[in-house]
Amino acid sequence: MAFEDNTRNALTALQYESGKPLDIDSLKKVLDSYNITDIDYNDITIYKSSGENIDSPIGNESGFDSAAIHHYNEEKDINDVYYIFRGTEVDLDAPEDVVYDAFGVVAGVSDEQIEDALDFIEEVETNINTNGIKRYGDGHSLGGHLIVSVALIEKNFDDVRGLNDAPVNLKQLASLDSDFVDYLESATDVLDISDIPEEELVLLARDFYAAEANAISHTRVKGEPLYAQSIPYTFYPGASIHYLGDMETPEFPDVLTPRTPWPGLTEVFSRPPMFGTFVSLGLGINADLDRVAYNANINHLLQFITIIGEEMTVAELSELIGKAKDNPWAALSDMPESVNERLKEEVGLGHIVGGLWALKNTAVYEKVLAVINAKEQFDLHSIGTLIELYDQPGHQPVTYRLEPGTGTHILVDEDSLVNALQAMEGALEQKREALGLLYHYRNMELHERIFEQRERVEGMMSNKEANWRAFLQEAGHTYSKDAIRKPTGVTFRKEFDPVPSSAVEQIDGIIEMYELDMRELEQLVLDYKENLRGLFAADEALAQSIK
Missing domain, CATH: 1.10.287 (Helix Hairpins)
Structure with missing residues (x-):
């Protein structure tokens, strides 16, 4: 008998509990709190990426952290394994997760944590009987990104849940899933996915992973910050999205795009900024150059991250960030020469000019102001808030089903x-x-x-x-x-x-x-x-x- 979703939420939270590691005692405490008392704990084995019940630790350098709970009883025909991936730990003394968020989830040029996740699953399943096994996966934030990515690549999970999860990056899938690459080549005759328009690439990915997506769902709190971000070459595969909380909560500002233009104006034009640079076209229309500048700054930032991520490992970047806490200039001087050369050659002074221009860019100013005004919504991202809302008596999540092939959200009231x-x-x-x-x-x-x-x-x-x-x-x-x-x-x-x-x-x-x-x-x-x-x-x- 599989654990209910609220129980799995609480088990996912154990990955964050400082001083309360996921073990038999903490597992029993969670199950008891949800009135699950018919478990024989001799049938439970816990595997951890830190080294418990596996040959050696996995993820020390990349920051990957995971546990697997195997519930096995041959006589009762029980063979379930629950993979639980931890989300981002913000720790400047150990910034591997933050580095991977930037270079993996956002830029798609690092896939070390996904590789470690695949290694961890392989290691666990060499130690268990996989005949008739049912695989369940849960992950919050970064952990959701990882478990969903792994489910698409492995293609053998029965139920996967992303909790306020980060999206899947198509560049990583193309790097790790050779079948996906073969499909793209046969469908487009293009060898480099960067030559495929992003919208077309997302539709091709939804088509290729349609079967795997049926086992994937997302649970998120309405208005939490992560889901609103327009990260290039990312998408949310799955069959449904379950929303918790107040449905009137506005979406968090998307910091990767400039402000929305006034109604009736095209994407090229926006309302005149409070200050900044703009030019008259001689037609009584002001072109908002701040919008162009904002996009340029973001593009420079993404290009900067991509180059560094391709040249340096997560461990090297983490060490670099550790130095940057005390002396940013010393950290910059310690970057490998290959990084400096590529920055000069491929980016030039653009990122510096863009950064200076950002000081006068009202699109950036207004975005920062919008984020400040929405700062109370940061807490909506936490696993604690999600569990609190999920466990409210009589709670009824608002469910959006994803239309097959397009990812269009369809509001669904299952009871209705x-x-x-x-x-x-x-x-x-x-x-x-x-x-x-x-x-x-x-x-x-x-x-x-x-x-x-x-x-x-x-x-x-x-x-x-x-x-x-x-x-x-x-x-x-x-x-x-x-x-x-x-x-x-x-x-x-x-x-x-x-x-x-x-x-x-x-x-x-x-x-x-x-x-x-x-x-x-x-x-x-x-x-x-x-x-x-x-x-x-x-x-x-x-x-x-x-x-």
Whole structure:
């Protein structure tokens, strides 16, 4: 029996607990808090990237940190492994995570933590029985980026959850997944992914990883900072996004793009800045050069990061940042000559000029101001806030399903959709019952009533035959006993013709109308179920309830 999502959230949080490492005792405490008391802890083995139950530590240089919980009982047919990847630890004395965030997640030129994650999984699974195993993955922030990336590459996970997770970088996938590279080459005839337009590349990735995405979901707090950032060559693969918290919370400012233009203006033009550099086009329109400058600064920054990340390892960069805390100039002077040469050759003075220009750039100023105004939303990113909102009594996350192939978000209220299906099935059943009653009336009850009427009329015939005078009197004729001509009796033909078609035409018309409604409603229910199965493919329990 797999752990529930709220339990997995709490286990993910253990990766952050200072002084409370993930071990059997802390695991038991979490499970007890969620009233899970039927676990035999002799069936549990915990593997940790720090070296516990594996041959040697993994991730010391890259900053990777992970644990795996293996729950195995052959007699009870239990074989589940939960991989839990820790998110970013902000520690200037050990800045490996921060370095990887910049050079891995953002620039896509370092994949050391993903490689360590793959090594850790391989190491764990050499020590366990993988026959019939079910693999679950959870990760918060950077950890979500890692577990989702690994799930796409490995292609064998049953359920993966990113919690306020960072996106997957397509450059890393192209570096680590040869099958993905082969697919891109066959689809585009392009060898270098940087030559493929980013939007097209994302669509190709969604198509290639469609099967893996069905097992992936994202849970995030509305308004947390990470999801709003427009990081080049990244995307969120998955079947659904579950939002927690106040849905009225605005999205956090996207620091990688300049401000949004005024309504009605194109992307080239924006409202005149409070100060800064802008030029008249002689048409009564001011081109906002601050927007261009902002993009240039960001481009310089990304280019700067890319070059350094390609030339230096995470460990070397971490050491460099450690020196930069006390003496930035000394740290810069310690950069390898290859880095300095590439910066001079490929970037030149552009990043310096861009940095100076940023001092007068109102787009940068307004972005910083927007971030300051939204500073209260930083806490929404934490795993603690996510768990608190998730565990609120009666909480109901707002779910967006991702449209296959496009990643378009579709707002889904699962209860409403299932209730709608039940309502349609109830209406269909009522139609069936009504049609059954009509069939019974048409084929049985109508003839029974006609038979009753025949018997009544035949009975009346017999009475009149026995008293022909009464019959004639009823018809307005009287005869005296001395009448020359008088009837001696009245004879009735007691045979009835078959029931005329006019007696059943209206019933047949109603039956035909109901049969047409039935066919249309049955097809509607079938189509609706098929769509629900597609939407809920990643939610096995819900999918199985849709018969």
